[in-house]
Amino acid sequence: MENSRNFVLVLTLSLAILIGFQWVSDYLYPQPEEAPAATGNVDTPAEQAAAANAGTVSGAAARVDLDSALASEGRVRIDSPKVAGSINLADAMIDDIVLKDYAASPDKDSGPVRIFAPRGTEVEQYAQLSVLVNGAKLPDVTQWEADGDVLTPENPVTLSYDAGNGVLLEQTYSIDENYMITVAQAISNTSDVPVVAQPYGIVGRTSTTASDDFFIAHSGPIGSFDEAVEYGYDYDNVEEDRKVSPSGAVDWIGFTDIYWLAALVPASGSAPDATFHSLGGDRYSAEMRYDPVTIPAGRKITTTTQLFAGAKESEILDAYQDAGIPQFGLAIDWGWFRWFEKPFLWLLTNIFELVGNFGVAIIILTIIVRGLMFPVAQKQFASMAAMKAIQPEMKKLQEKYKDDRLKQQQEMQALFKREKVNPLAGCLPLILQIPIFFALYKVLYLAIEMRHQDFLYIKDLSAPDPATVLNLFGLLPFDPPGFLAIGILAVLLGFTMWLTFKLNPSAMDPVQQQIFNIMPWVLMFIMAPFAAGLLLYWVTSNVLTLAQQKYLYSKHPALKAAAEKEKAEKAAAAAKAGN
Incomplete structure (x- = not known):
């Protein structure tokens, strides 16, 4: 009789553990829900506050169709061995990237996996390099001009924009054989008075398509600060605090999924401010803002920032680390036993x-x-x-x-x-x-x-x-x-x-x-x-x-x-x- 009671007790506890595990999993790692219907084209107050604070571009709160967004005119095509996509000349936005080596699904006809898509689309993720001029961001819609139609490893492309008052902006894009885009931001002052310029960069995305942040591997906001990778932030942390400012000098910052990474790498020797922002509506940004620089009349400054947008292939990440990006190989959350794992x-x-x-x-x-x-x-x-x-x-x-x-x-x-x-x-x-x-x-x-x-x-x-x-x-x-x-x-x-x-x-x-x-x-x-x-x-x-x-x-x-x-x-x- 005693053994029967013990058996019933053990069975009851086992079922409780099983059901509890499923409940906790569903609570901590909910599946992405359907994207909400569009409610308008005006930023929420949270988005406006974040934009004012970090110099981000406003707009794109409304849900838009991916094909329609990519069909718009004024795009510079990206074509490299591993990456395809385009740069939107409206606001100089990198918002279209697919990875040639990875299919979206096991179905052979599924096409390549998409990691960047325009703001407002269901799978939005994008990057932008821009500048504050005399403390003010550029107009909400800026139309840049390009000196080429296709960005390839052999063919850099320069975008230019006249910001007015004698300030001319140029961004020269180059891409390597893998997943790294380098952007040289040149700011020329042709006026008769000094100008204060402050370059910045952002990576924005929605969390609705993010992979689960599991105890065995991090997914979400990520970065290396003082040569130590921070895996502790998740989207809920950023949502709760609205703004998260990691301590230490930023080596790189962005967002990671289990297999994909989008990260900004600052210019060598610089010490930009780095923050994560909640923009409302399951939208977030990782942002990097350089120190303001005074440009005398008739002078020009150039700031070079890198953007990694691609697959977390261990050998490639390690190669970038060997080339000078601190702890980049640890964008893969190897944990304590990486000496065995690699x-x-x-x-x-x-x-x-x-x-x-x-x-x-x-x-x-x-x-x-x-x-x-x-x-x-x-x-x-x-x-x-x-x-x-x-x-x-x-x-x-x-x-x-x-x-x-x-x-x-x-x-x-x-x-x-x-x-x-x-x-x-x-x-x-x-x-x-x-x-x-x-x-x-x-x-x-x-x-x-x-x-x-x-x-x-x-x-x-x-x-x-x-x-x-x-x-x-x-x-x-x-x-x-x-x-x-x-x-x-x-x-x-x-x-x-x-x-x-x-x-x-x-x-x-x-x-x-x-x-x-x-x-x-x-x-x-x-x-x-x-x-x-x-x-x-x-x-x-x-x-x-x-x-x-x-x-x-x-x-x-x-x-x-x-x-x-x-x-x-x-x-x-x-x-x-x-x-």
């Missing part, structure tokens, strides 16, 4: 190049890592076997010196020394394995290389398993909601973990045993919404654990026999107590 990523991508399938590469990488850790597991089992062998002696000492704990500890230490047994040796290998396996797990979560890669029936390993139990593993045309979407890999995860616990002869009391019996199926529900590639790694790891476990117990039969005996004794004692 070699894992390098190995994974090289295996992928050899075998041609990312799922197979994940399996091979997991096998390699488990193989390298096998000597550690052997040492752990040997230590466990040694401890089991001296267990009778330990019990005698515990009984003999039960009233003198100090003497008991001294005799125990003498026993360990005499038998050459280290009681911590069984724990240390496990502690060593935890960061390694977590690092591998995080690599798979962060690796853009896994995006849209297929494996067997799965079209995208970076997305949840599409073949779930409730849609008969893909036969029925609908997607079950939330944690009910239990896919094939999630079922295999639960089953292999259950087998791992089942084959482990560790002695546990009945309540612990019931918890370990239910835990795999609870984890099955919890892990089901995760990327299929992560589940493939975990299932592979569980299978290897089973094989390793059976092999090592075959090499240490006394260990298994002793554990089975102790387990049977505890079960008998529990049954006797229940009666």
Whole structure:
């Protein structure tokens, strides 16, 4: 009867954890809602305040059609090996960027992924370099002139604008072979009196299309300040405070998704003010404002700012860091174990190049890592076997010196020394394995290389398993909601973990045993919404654990026999107590 009550208690707690996990996930990481209908073309008070404070361009509160916005005349086309898009000559706005190497969806006809779109569109994200003249921003609509039609790595383009009162503005755009746009802002004073100019740059975006900010990887406002990357800000922080001013000199600032980054990099040796702003209506800006400069009559100043707008490919980010942008490689939220993670990523991508399938590469990488850790597991089992062998002696000492704990500890230490047994040796290998396996797990979560890669029936390993139990593993045309979407890999995860616990002869009391019996199926529900590639790694790891476990117990039969005996004794004692 007692065991039945315990079982009901464990089951109730497990269901509470499962439902609570889903509720917390939905609360902390809500799915983007439909964009609200347009209500007008006037800025909200929050937008006007932010614009006045940071020199941003007003307007664009109304929802507009993407195709119509991009079809407008007066655009300079961008065409580089990895980037396509255009610069809007109205306000000199970079608001059209797609990435040639990345598709919007696994569908071959989906077209490239879009990371920049004009203000007011459903997926708006944009960048602008401009200037305050004598403390005033330029008119709400400025029409710039270009000396070329296409911006390419071989062909820079200069935009010019007459700001009046003898102030002439020029912006020379150049782009490299990857994702970096460099803008040289030249301000000429042709008047007879000095002019005070203050260049600034902004990256603006909507949060409705942002990827989830998860504990394992940051998504949202980001930047490096005094050569330390700040992952602590999210859109809610900025919304609540309206304006966030990070401390320290800015190295770069912008917004990140799991796979994409838009960031401004200031001119070398400068110290601009950097802030994040909430503009209202799920719209935000990351802004950089240089110190005001007095330009004497007949003189010109030039400020050079860089804009990164592209994919978070580790090698490319590291190359920019090596070229002088502090901590740029850490735009990928590697965390504490990046010294393990980057070699894992390098190995994974090289295996992928050899075998041609990312799922197979994940399996091979997991096998390699488990193989390298096998000597550690052997040492752990040997230590466990040694401890089991001296267990009778330990019990005698515990009984003999039960009233003198100090003497008991001294005799125990003498026993360990005499038998050459280290009681911590069984724990240390496990502690060593935890960061390694977590690092591998995080690599798979962060690796853009896994995006849209297929494996067997799965079209995208970076997305949840599409073949779930409730849609008969893909036969029925609908997607079950939330944690009910239990896919094939999630079922295999639960089953292999259950087998791992089942084959482990560790002695546990009945309540612990019931918890370990239910835990795999609870984890099955919890892990089901995760990327299929992560589940493939975990299932592979569980299978290897089973094989390793059976092999090592075959090499240490006394260990298994002793554990089975102790387990049977505890079960008998529990049954006797229940009666």
